[in-house]
Structures are given as C-alpha cells and as structure tokens.
Amino acid sequence: MKIKLTVNGLVYEHETAEHTTLLRFLREDLGLTGTKEGCGMGECGACTVILNGHAVNSCMVLAAEVDGAVINTIEGESTGPSLSDIQKAFEANHAVQCGFCTPGMVMSVKELLAGNKQPSVEEVKDAIEGNFCRCTGYTQIIEAVMDLTGRPGAKGELEHV
Amino acid sequence: MIYEFRYLAPKTASELVAILDGNKADGKILAGGTDLIPNIRNGLQKPRLVIDIKKYAGADKLAFGSDGLTMGPAVTINDILRSRDARERFPVLCECAHELASHQIRNRATVAGNVVNASPCSDMAPALLCLGASAVLRSASGERVVPFAKFFAGVKKTVLSPGEFLERIIVPASAAGATGRYLKLKRIAGHDLGIVGVLMTRAGGALRFAVSSAAPTPVLVESVTLKDSPDEAASKVLAAVSPISDVRGTKEYREHMIGVYVRRLLAEVK
Ligand code: FES
Numbered sequence: 549m550k551i552k553l554t555v556n557g558l559v560y561e562h563e564t565a566e567h568t569t570l571l572r573f574l575r576e577d578l579g580l581t582g583t584k585e586g587c588g589m590g591e592c593g594a595c596t597v598i599l600n601g602h603a604v605n606s607c608m609v610l611a612a613e614v615d616g617a618v619i620n621t622i623e624g625e626s627t628g629p630s631l632s633d634i635q636k637a638f639e640a641n642h643a644v645q646c647g648f649c650t651p652g653m654v655m656s657v658k659e660l661l662a663g664n665k666q667p668s669v670e671e672v673k674d675a676i677e678g679n680f681c682r683c684t685g686y687t688q689i690i691e692a693v694m695d696l697t698g699r700p701g702a703k704g705e706l707e708h709v
Numbered sequence: 710m711i712y713e714f715r716y717l718a719p720k721t722a723s724e725l726v727a728i729l730d731g732n733k734a735d736g737k738i739l740a741g742g743t744d745l746i747p748n749i750r751n752g753l754q755k756p757r758l759v760i761d762i763k764k765y766a767g768a769d770k771l772a773f774g775s776d777g778l779t780m781g782p783a784v785t786i787n788d789i790l791r792s793r794d795a796r797e798r799f800p801v802l803c804e805c806a807h808e809l810a811s812h813q814i815r816n817r818a819t820v821a822g823n824v825v826n827a828s829p830c831s832d833m834a835p836a837l838l839c840l841g842a843s844a845v846l847r848s849a850s851g852e853r854v855v856p857f858a859k860f861f862a863g864v865k866k867t868v869l870s871p872g873e874f875l876e877r878i879i880v881p882a883s884a885a886g887a888t889g890r891y892l893k894l895k896r897i898a899g900h901d902l903g904i905v906g907v908l909m910t911r912a913g914g915a916l917r918f919a920v921s922s923a924a925p926t927p928v929l930v931e932s933v934t935l936k937d938s939p940d941e942a943a944s945k946v947l948a949a950v951s952p953i954s955d956v957r958g959t960k961e962y963r964e965h966m967i968g969v970y971v972r973r974l975l976a977e978v979k
Pocket residue numbers: 584585586587588589590591592593594595596605606607608
C-alpha cells in the first residue's frame with residue numbers, strides 16, 4: 549500500500565508492506581537509521597519517535613497506521629553539523645556513552661520539553677521511564693535535562709549531589 | 710515483521726461492523742497495538758487480517774455528558790490523564806492510568822484495548838469495576854450493554870463474541886467525585902507487569918476494592934465497610950481472590966501483599 553507522511557518536515561510518499569512496522573519503515577524504506585531497534589517489543593524505548601506530538605515506540609506501530617501523520621526522529625534534531633539544544637546538553641553532561649539509547653532518550657525528552665519548559669527531576673524520570681540506558685545510570689541524562697532547562701534549585705533534587 | 714497479514718482501516722463504524730462480521734475467524738482488531746503487534750512478532754497471534762479500529766469517525770471520542778464519561782475505542786491511557794473531565798470528575802481513572810506501563814506505551818495503548826485483552830493484571834479494569842462502568846458492545850446484530858462486573862470471563866477472555874467490538878465505555882455520572890488510591894507492586898517502574906495491584910475507592914461512606922493480578926479476572930469486592938477492622942477488611946478481600954504462583958511471585962507472597970495493601974489503604978481513610 550502507499551502511505552504519505554511527514555518526517556522531520558519532509559513529505560514522503562512511499563510504498564510499504566501492510567505488515568511493516570514504523571521502525572522498519574523508517575530504517576529500511578526511508579534509510580533513517582538513527583532510530584534504533586533494541587527489543588522490538590515495547591520494553592526498551594530505543595525506537596522512540598514522536599508521532600503527532602507524542603512519544604511512541606515505533607516497533608509497536610505499523611507503517612500503515614501512520615498514513616497522514618507527522619513524525620519526528622533523531623535525524624531532525626541537528627541542522628547540518630550543529631546539534632540541537634537537547635543534543636548539546638547530552639554531550640556536555642556525558643549523557644551519552646555507547647549511544648544506543650540516545651536517539652530514543654532525546655525524543656522522549658523532546659516531547660516532555662514541548663509541554664513543560666522547566667520539568668522537575670520527578671517529571672523527567674516519568675518521561676524517560678520507558679527508555680532503558682545500560683551505560684549512564686540515568687543520572688547524567690537527568691542532569692543534562694536539568695542543565696538545559698535550568699530549574700532553580702533543581703540540583704538539590706538529584707540524589708548524588 | 711516476517712509474518713504477513715492484510716491491514717484495513719474502516720472509515721465508519723458501520724464499515725467496521727461489516728468487516729468484522731465477514732472476518733469472524735481470522736480478523737483481529739488493532740487498537741493501540743501495544744499487545745497485538747509484539748504478539749504477532751513473537752508468533753503468539755497469527756491473524757490473517759488486522760482491522761484498525763482507530764480511524765473511523767468518533768473512535769477517539771472522550772466526552773462527559775448526562776450519562777457520564779464516554780470513551781471510544783481509540784482513547785489512549787494518556788488521553789485520560791490529559792482529560793480535564795477525567796482528572797476532575799473521575800480521579801480514580803487517572804490514579805490507575807498513571808500506573809500502566811511506560812509513558813510511550815500510555816501514549817499508544819487504549820483503555821478499551823486494556824480491558825478487551827482481559828489480562829488478569831489489567832490496570833484499567835480495577836478503576837472501571839469500582840466506578841461501576843459499562844461496556845457497550847456492537848455487532849451486526851445490534852448493541853448490548855455489559856457492566857464490567859460481568860465483562861471478564863477468564864484469563865484473556867471476555868464476553869465479546871466473534872464479530873463484536875467494544876464500541877464505547879461509559880463511566881456513570883453517579884460515580885463522579887469518587888476518590889481512590891491504587892497500590893501496585895512491581896519490580897521496576899515502567900517496565901513490569903504488576904505482581905499484585907489493589908485499588909480502594911471511596912464514594913461518600915461507601916468503600917470498594919478491586920484487585921488485579923490475583924485471580925483469573927480482575928476482582929471487585931464491595932463488602933468491606935468503614936467499620937471493618939484492618940484484619941476483617943483484609944480477610945474479606947482475600948476470600949474473593951485466588952492468586953497463583955508464577956515467575957513474578959508466589960501465591961503466598963501475593964496473598965501477603967494484598968493483605969498489606971488493604972490494611973494500608975484502609976488506614977488512610979480511617
Ligand atoms: S525496540 Fe521498540 S521498545 Fe525496544
């Protein structure tokens with residue numbers, strides 16, 4: 549079947565098999581391999597993209613379901629060589645180690661910040677509870693968000709400082 | 710996915726009814742997909758036809774009217790958490806919705822899908838049971854209304870017949886204002902099914918308990934009163950459940966924790 553959708557501001561019209569997941573479609577049909585597959589079944593969040601404004605696991609969505617949708621993926625974050633603010637904050641706070649979880653983490657954080665400019669540590673934890681990171685221990689990721697959003701007094705909410 | 714199936718997205722409810730009627734044996738309804746798609750991937754379900762229930766006009770209806778709160782089959786868990794009507798009039802729905810899986814899954818999973826799957830560990834079932842909600846089921850032969858107290862038929866089984874679908878959930882206006890708290894035991898936030906879950910609601914002086922992951926179906930207990938001692942309340946709830954031992958916990962552990970939660974919840978309102 550043919551689907552038409554907007555990914556990172558570009559309109560694509562593309563053939564897809566009816567049983568293809570959005571994750572496969574993005575990676576294999578559109579060549580956008582920034583979005584990762586960890587578990588392929590909704591556990592890890594590596595495949596998180598923003599679908600019509602909401603963070604979802606793209607491994608559990610069919611490409612057929614997103615006909616007409618607006619999608620944001622990690623590829624839409626940087627413009628040429630310059631990183632987005634969220635990416636810069638991740639880099640500055642050592643929130644990236646192996647980097648496999650990062651595309652999904654960034655998308656979850658992006659959805660959070662779209663509706664909440666100065667989240668609390670608890671709110672950040674809620675937003676990324678569906679994203680596994682096996683490297684950082686999460687603290688640097690939360691610090692990156694707090695660093696970026698600058699909530700006064702937020703440092704005190706972090707356990708290790 | 711390796712497994713191949715056809716996909717249809719009916720644009721009207723009557724088209725949906727006709728498709729379901731013509732594909733009773735091998736059609737499967739797709740709502741949020743957070744159970745169905747991993748199940749297909751893992752070979753646990755093999756539908757020939759996947760029927761998307763989210764695309765027809767009105768499927769995402771979430772509105773409060775004189776009958777109460779009406780939710781169409783495409784209403785997601787996070788739609789509930791974002792709805793002012795739900796937050797202000799039915800905080801119990803939000804209390805349970807917030808405990809369900811992770812943020813990404815709540816953005817996709819639907820309330821209707823959570824109950825139609827009829828998993829013993831459904832998080833929305835306790836809220837719908839305590840609030841006295843009903844399911845409106847529709848098929849080619851018409852509509853019928855089934856209260857959630859009569860909706861679950863066993864592990865992953867409901868009273869839905871082939872060709873029938875859950876067209877809307879109605880939470881009665883008379884349940885507005887009930888408050889409650891849901892205690893769910895799990896190992897990891899966001900990544901785990903419940904080991905047990907106990908919801909206690911209070912409307913005026915009346916208490917209700919609903920327990921998940923403790924019997925083949927979610928269980929409603931209406932016999933506990935504010936006059937009961939903590940031990941009396943715990944034994945009334947425990948008499949209604951029959952937990953099993955599995956990878957997530959033993960029968961004894963589940964029973965113990967249900968008792969702990971019932972006592973704790975009761976202490977909060979005494
Ligand atoms: S790959 Fe989608 S949640 Fe893990």
